[in-house]
Amino acid sequence: MSDATDTLAANDLEAVRKLKDAFLEIKNQLAQVIVGQDQVIEELLIALFSRGHCILEGVPGLAKTLMISTLAKCLSLAFSRIQFTPDLMPSDITGTEVIEENRSTGSREFKFLEGALFANLILADEINRTPPKTQAALLEAMQERQVTVGRIRHKLGDPFFVLATQNPIEQEGTYPLPEAQQDRFMFKVFVKYPSFKEEFEIARRTTALQVEDVKPVLSGQNILDLQKLVRRVPVTDHVIQYTLALVRQTRVSEPGAPKFIKDWLSWGAGPRAVQNLVLGGKARALLLGRTHVQCEDIQALAHPVLRHRILTNFTAASEGITTDVVVDRILKETPSKEGELLKDERFKRIFAA
Numbered sequence: 001m002s003d004a005t006d007t008l009a010a011n012d013l014e015a016v017r018k019l020k021d022a023f024l025e026i027k028n029q030l031a032q033v034i035v036g037q038d039q040v041i042e043e044l045l046i047a048l049f050s051r052g053h054c055i056l057e058g059v060p061g062l063a064k065t066l067m068i069s070t071l072a073k074c075l076s077l078a079f080s081r082i083q084f085t086p087d088l089m090p091s092d093i094t095g096t097e098v099i100e101e102n103r104s105t106g107s108r109e110f111k112f113l114e115g116a117l118f119a120n121l122i123l124a125d126e127i128n129r130t131p132p133k134t135q136a137a138l139l140e141a142m143q144e145r146q147v148t149v150g151r152i153r154h155k156l157g158d159p160f161f162v163l164a165t166q167n168p169i170e171q172e173g174t175y176p177l178p179e180a181q182q183d184r185f186m187f188k189v190f191v192k193y194p195s196f197k198e199e200f201e202i203a204r205r206t207t208a209l210q211v212e213d214v215k216p217v218l219s220g221q222n223i224l225d226l227q228k229l230v231r232r233v234p235v236t237d238h239v240i241q242y243t244l245a246l247v248r249q250t251r252v253s254e255p256g257a258p259k260f261i262k263d264w265l266s267w268g269a270g271p272r273a274v275q276n277l278v279l280g281g282k283a284r285a286l287l288l289g290r291t292h293v294q295c296e297d298i299q300a301l302a303h304p305v306l307r308h309r310i311l312t313n314f315t316a317a318s319e320g321i322t323t324d325v326v327v328d329r330i331l332k333e334t335p336s337k338e339g340e341l342l343k344d345e346r347f348k349r350i351f352a353a
Contacts, residue, residue, distance in 0.1 A: 013291065015229055020289035025217045026074045032214060033070045034063055035205065036198040042287065043189050043304055044071065044163070049226050049283040052186025052276060053142050053162040055127075055177075055308065059169055062191045065123060068163050072121040075223060076216040077159070080119035084130035090137035093117050094147040095154070112149060117141050120157055120220060124164040128174040135177065138162070139184055159223045179267070179311060186276045187304035226286075233282035235293045238338040240278065241351070242295050245334050245341060246302060247273045248350050250310050250326075256349035258333060264316035264326055269309035276305050295336040303327050 023045065030041060040056075047054045056064050065081065072079035082093055095115035101108050116122070117138070124138060137147065142162050146153045164185070182188070194202060218226075248254050249261060250268030261268070281297035307323040316326070335341045342348075 012229060012232065015226070016286055016289065016291055019226055019229070019286050022217050022222075023287045026071075029074045029214050029217060030067070030070055034067050035201045036194050037063075037067065037191065040067070040189055040191055041071070042284075043187055043301075044068075045287060046280050046283040046301070047186045048075075048159070048161050048223065049230050049286070050186060050276070050279040051159075051227050052279070053164070053184070055164050055166060055182065055185045055188045056191055057166045057168050057188065058191030059193075060167060062193070064165050064191055065125065068121065068123045070214055073214045074217050075121070076219045077120035077161075077223075078157070079121045079123070080116045081123040081125060082116045083125045084127050084134070086129060086131065088130045088134050090134050091115070091149070093134065094137050094141070094149055097149060112152070112154065114154075115147070117147060118156060120159055120161065122160075122162045124162060126167055127164040128166050128176050131175055135175065135181065138164075139181055142184055159220055159227065179309075182308045183270065183272055185308065186280065187301075188308035189304050190307075230279065230283045230286060233285060233291065233293060235278060235282065238341075239281070239293050239295060239298065240274075241338075242334070242336060242341060243274050243277045243281075243298050245347055245350060246298065246330055247277070247306070248353070249330055249334070250306065254350060255353045256346045258346070260329055261326070264312055264319075264321050265310055266313040267311035269306055273305055273309050277301055280305065299331055299336070302331055 026045065027038065027041060034041070044054060058064060069079055069081070082088075093115045094117055095113050097110045097112050099108050100111040127135065127138070141147050141156060141160075145156045145158070145160050147156065148154075193199075247269050249257055250265060250273075251257060252262050252265055252268060254268070277298050278293070280301040281293040284297045284300060285291070285293050303324055306327050310323050310326060312321060312323060312326065316322075334347075335344060342351075
């Protein structure tokens with residue numbers, strides 16, 4: 001196995017232990033308010049520590065807003081919720097310039113009033129209900145971490161984390177995000193229905209008098225330090241090769257792409273998928289108390305990274321094949337052991353392309 005090019009310093013190892021403890025404490029704090037959803041919480045934290053953003057998709061009533069606002073309290077972050085509607089304008093979220101009179105001189109000057117994006121954790125509720133112009137303003141903030149009003153750019157605070165929700169039921173009167181814009185989100189996370197035991201506990205808690213006492217676990221500066229730590233986590237050449245093998249198989253015209261890909265997909269994932277899988281794998285390793293990335297980290301994040309970056313065709317839709325089914329098949333047919341991966345004739349063609 002190839003050696004990783006970077007290693008963590010001795011003081012970083014202590015930070016890894018603190019991060020694992022903080023992760024467990026955050027889950028404990030959230031458990032006071034949120035029942036279940038452990039995988040969703042883990043994926044949100046991985047994206048946060050990787051400096052990424054998330055799309056959350058789930059039916060109404062699954063406590064998405066409550067989960068995110070409680071997470072903001074645990075992380076001592078300024079929280080802002082934006083309800084996206086068809087009449088929402090870019091200035092409603094970025095801010096606007098107003099004319100203000102200076103009482104001492106009598107002169108008038110423009111003053112910038114910050115919009116809802118000037119917070120650390122942003123909940124963009126039902127992002128597909130607002131026109132493309134407003135969606136584009138949010139995407140500029142996500143990518144550039146700044147907003148442009150007139151000719152002036154205004155820097156956003158750090159850390160900056162956007163969680164956009166989508167309702168999968170109603171599609172009338174919506175503006176679906178194009179694939180190129182969805183690619184800006186690190187993960188697409190599915191918030192699923194609770195199990196019987198979880199829903200029983202939800203019914204018991206929410207219909208009784210209960211006082212939540214959520215305490216902050218990490219500060220904004222702690223999060224910034226941990227985001228830098230994630231970048232320093234070593235990753236072997238084999239893990240990168242395995243990641244490339246997963247992603248490059250999704251491309252229909254790629255040499256070595258399996259037949260089911262050509263049958264079911266019209267478009268595959270781009271290089272951002274590789275970057276997000278590796279970064280997410282580093283963050284997941286740290287959360288679990290490890291100082292190196294394993295193939296299992298990449299496997300665990302393959303669905304949230306790839307499900308919104310591959311596009312199924314009509315044949316797949318007619319057969320009931322979803323993007324998650326495609327990812328399952330890719331994971332099953334890709335060997336994770338270094339010797340098997342490099343000796344496979346199909347993957348030799350993929351790596352030689």
